[in-house]
Amino acid sequence: MIDTSTRNDNAASDRSVDTAKAQDAAAPEVATAPASAPCASGAPGEVVPIERMSFGSAAVGHLSDGKTVFVEGAVPGDVARVELTEEKPRFARGRAAEILEASPDRVAPPCAAGCGGCPWAPLAYEAQLVAKRANVVDALVRTAHMDAARAEALVGSCVPSKRQWGYRNKLELSCGADGAGRLILGMRPEGGADVVSLDACPLAHRNIEGAPKALRGALRYLSGGSDLGLFRVGVRGSLRTRDVEIALWTTPGPFPRAAAAKTLASALKNTSVVRVVADPGRARKVKKVEAISGKGCWEEEVAESRLLLSAPSFAQVNTAQAEKLVELVLAGLEVEAGDYVADLYAGAGTFTLPLARAGAEVVAVESAGSSVRDLRRNAERAGADIDIIGGDAARELPELGELDAFVVDPPRAGLAEGVVASIAAASPRRVAYVSCDASTWARDAARFEQEGYRLIRATPVDLFPQTYHVEVVSIFERSGS
Ligand SMILES: C[S@@+](CC[C@H](N)C(=O)[O-])C[C@H]1O[C@@H](n2cnc3c(N)ncnc32)[C@H](O)[C@@H]1O
Numbered sequence: 001m002i003d004t005s006t007r008n009d010n011a012a013s014d015r016s017v018d019t020a021k022a023q024d025a026a027a028p029e030v031a032t033a034p035a036s037a038p039c040a041s042g043a044p045g046e047v048v049p050i051e052r053m054s055f056g057s058a059a060v061g062h063l064s065d066g067k068t069v070f071v072e073g074a075v076p077g078d079v080a081r082v083e084l085t086e087e088k089p090r091f092a093r094g095r096a097a098e099i100l101e102a103s104p105d106r107v108a109p110p111c112a113a114g115c116g117g118c119p120w121a122p123l124a125y126e127a128q129l130v131a132k133r134a135n136v137v138d139a140l141v142r143t144a145h146m147d148a149a150r151a152e153a154l155v156g157s158c159v160p161s162k163r164q165w166g167y168r169n170k171l172e173l174s175c176g177a178d179g180a181g182r183l184i185l186g187m188r189p190e191g192g193a194d195v196v197s198l199d200a201c202p203l204a205h206r207n208i209e210g211a212p213k214a215l216r217g218a219l220r221y222l223s224g225g226s227d228l229g230l231f232r233v234g235v236r237g238s239l240r241t242r243d244v245e246i247a248l249w250t251t252p253g254p255f256p257r258a259a260a261a262k263t264l265a266s267a268l269k270n271t272s273v274v275r276v277v278a279d280p281g282r283a284r285k286v287k288k289v290e291a292i293s294g295k296g297c298w299e300e301e302v303a304e305s306r307l308l309l310s311a312p313s314f315a316q317v318n319t320a321q322a323e324k325l326v327e328l329v330l331a332g333l334e335v336e337a338g339d340y341v342a343d344l345y346a347g348a349g350t351f352t353l354p355l356a357r358a359g360a361e362v363v364a365v366e367s368a369g370s371s372v373r374d375l376r377r378n379a380e381r382a383g384a385d386i387d388i389i390g391g392d393a394a395r396e397l398p399e400l401g402e403l404d405a406f407v408v409d410p411p412r413a414g415l416a417e418g419v420v421a422s423i424a425a426a427s428p429r430r431v432a433y434v435s436c437d438a439s440t441w442a443r444d445a446a447r448f449e450q451e452g453y454r455l456i457r458a459t460p461v462d463l464f465p466q467t468y469h470v471e472v473v474s475i476f477e478r479s480g481s
Contacts, residue, residue: 036064045083045097050074053131055139055439056468057119057190063092071096075123076131077103109466110165115196116189118203118466129158129462132470136438136460143442144449158460158470161321167465168204169300170317171211173233183220185212185233203466207244207269208237214267215246222256222263229253231280234311235268236298240319245272245298247311252277252287261293271295274311286312286370297374302326305353307378313371314347318463325473326354328459329407329432332475335360339404342426344393344419348374351407351434356384360405363387365396397422406431414440415447424451431476441472452479 036048048061048069058070061082073096074080080096087093099106109121120128133155140151161167173185176195184197199213215233222228232249246264255275264273272294277287289296289310298309302319303326309315316322329351335341337359343352346364348371355362356379364386366372372390379386389396393408394416403426408415414437423431431453435441445455453476461471 036062038064043081043098045081045094047100048074048080048082050076050078050080050096050103052076052134053120053123053468055135057116058093067092069094073122074099075103075106076127077105111202113186113196113198114189115187115198116192117187117201120468121466125160125164125465128465129160132462132468133158133460135468136458136470136472139438139442140445140458143439144446146446154455154458156457156459158462159321159324161318161462161465163318163320164465165202166205166209167318167320168201169208169237169239169319170315171201171204171208171235173198173212173215173235175230175232183216183223183230185216185219204235205237205239207239207242208235211235211237211246211268215264218263218267222260228255234276236300236309236311236315237268238298238300238319240301241299241306243272243295243299244268244270245274245295245311246270247274247276248292249276249278249280251280257290257292265293272298276311278312289370302350303354304357305349305378306381307348307350307353307374308381309348309374310370313368313374316350316463321461321463321471322350324461325434325463325471326351328461328473329434330354330358332432332457332473333405333407333430335405340402341405341407342397342400342403342428343407343409344397345409345411346375346388347371347409349378351409352386353378353382353384355407356382356386363389363400363403365389365391365393367392394419394422398425400426402426403428405429407434408432409434412437412440415444420444420447420451424448424453427478429478429481433472433474433476435472435474436469438470438472441474445474445476448476453477454479 036046038046046063050059050061052060054060054070058072059074061069061071063069068091070093071082078099079101081098081100082094083097084092084094105124105127106122107124137151137155140146141148174188174195176184178184186195186198188195200210229251234247237244273292274296275290275292279285300307303323335358339360341355341360341362343364346352346366352362352364376388405428406423456475456477458472458474463471
C-alpha cells in the first residue's frame with residue numbers, strides 16, 4: 001500500500017476541470033456494471049480500479065454508481081481508495097487517499113516537491129506515451145466526431161523524448177514569500193494560490209536545474225529586505241550554445257541595475273541578465289526589456305538555425321524535440337523549391353528559417369512585437385529573404401493571396417474563427433498544423449475537413465515528459481490533390 005495523503009491536493013487544474021466537463025458531457029452512459037465498491041475496511045471513500053489518464057493531471061475511473069471520477073495521484077492499473085473532493089451530477093473528482101494495489105506502470109518520481117510541475121511522473125514513461133496517443137485519438141473521436149477506426153489509423157505513435165528528465169531549456173519561477181517574509185522562488189500549482197518553494201527542478205537542463213536555490217540566495221541579498229517589484233524569474237539555458245539568461249520580471253519603478261549586475265554576475269554562469277518591465281496580472285503586456293549585463297538576449301540552435309530570442313518571446317522549451325517537429329512539418333508538406341509557403345504564428349522562426357532553407361518563398365505572420373523583432377534579426381543573420389508581417393494571423397491571412405502550403409502553430413486556443421476558411425480560400429496543396437492542445441486541434445481538424453482538406457496524418461510528439469501536455473503535428477491535404 002502506498003500512502004498518498006501527503007500529495008498536493010491543488011494539482012487539479014482549471015483546464016482539467018474544463019476538460020472534465022467536456023469529457024463528461026461527451027461521455028456515453030456507462031452501461032456495464034463498474035468494478036468499484038465501497039471500502040470494506042470502513043475507511044472513507046470508494047475502492048476504484050483506475051482505467052486511464054485524463055487530458056489533465058488526474059486519472060480516470062468509475063464509482064460504483066457508474067459515475068466517472070477524476071482521481072488525482074493515481075495511474076492506470078492502480079486500485080485506489082478514492083476520497084471525493086467534488087461531486088457533480090454527471091462526474092466526480094477525488095484523490096487517491098491510498099493505493100491498495102499498485103499498477104505495474106507505477107514508478108517512484110525522483111522529486112517530491114509537490115509543485116504540480118510533473119503530474120504524470122508516477123507513470124512509467126512508455127505508459128505516458130501510450131496515454132498521450134490515446135488522448136489524441138480520443139480528441140478526434142469526441143471533438144471532431146471522427147470514426148474511431150479512422151482516428152486509430154491516422155494517429156501515429158507518440159515520438160518519445162530522448163531526455164525524460166533534464167529536457168527543459170527554460171524555467172519560469174514565480175516569486176513568493178516564506179513565513180518570515182523572505183523571497184522564495186518556485187511554482188504555483190495549477191489552481192493553487194501559494195508558491196511552492198523549490199531548490200532545484202529535475203525537468204530542467206543540468207545547467208539551470210539548480211537555479212531556484214542559486215537565484216533565491218542572490219536575489220534575497222540583492223533586495224536586502226526592500227521590495228524590488230519582482231514577480232517572476234525566467235531562466236533559459238541552452239546545451240547547444242551554452243548561453244544562460246536570467247530574466248527578472250518586475251513591475252515598473254526604480255531598480256538597482258548596477259547592484260543586480262554585480263550580484264547575479266556568477267549566480268549561474270549566466271551570459272545575460274535582463275529586466276522585463278511588465279504588469280504582473282498581464283505579464284504578456286511587456287512595457288520594456290532592459291539589458292542589465294551580458295548579451296541582453298539568449299541564443300539557441302534549433303534544426304540548424306541559430307535563433308536569437310528575447311526574454312518575452314516564445315521559444316520551444318525542449319530543443320531536441322522541437323527539431324522533430326521541424327522534421328515532421330518539412331516531410332509532411334513536401335515543399336519544393338519556389339513554393340510559396342505561409343508560416344502563421346511564426347514566433348522567432350523555428351519553422352520559418354528551415355522552410356526558407358528548403359527553397360520556399362516564405363511569408364511569416366506573428367503578432368508579438370518581441371518575436372517579430374527576433375524573427376527579422378534571425379532572418380537577416382541567416383541571409384534569408386523572408387516576408388515578415390507583424391500582425392494578427394486572422395486579419396493578415398486574406399491579404400496573402402494563393403499559396404502552395406501553410407504551417408500553422410497557434411497558441412492553445414487554436415485557430416480563430418474564420419482562419420480555416422481563409423486558409424482554404426488560399427487553396428494550398430497541404431497544411432501542416434502544429435498544435436499544443438489536442439481539443440482545439442480536433443475542433444479545427446473538423447473545420448478543415450468541412451472545407452475540403454482531409455487529415456492524412458497526425459503524429460503526437462512528446463515535448464513535455466512527466467506532464468499531460470502533448471504536441472501534435474498533423475498534415476491536411478486538399479481533396480483531389
Ligand atoms: C505556440 S507559439 C509558436 C511559435 C513558433 N511557431 C515556434 O515554434 O517557435 C505561437 C505563436 O503565435 C503567436 N501568436 C499568438 N496569437 C497570434 C495571432 N493572433 N496572430 C499571429 N501570431 C499570434 C505568439 O506570439 C507565438 O509566438
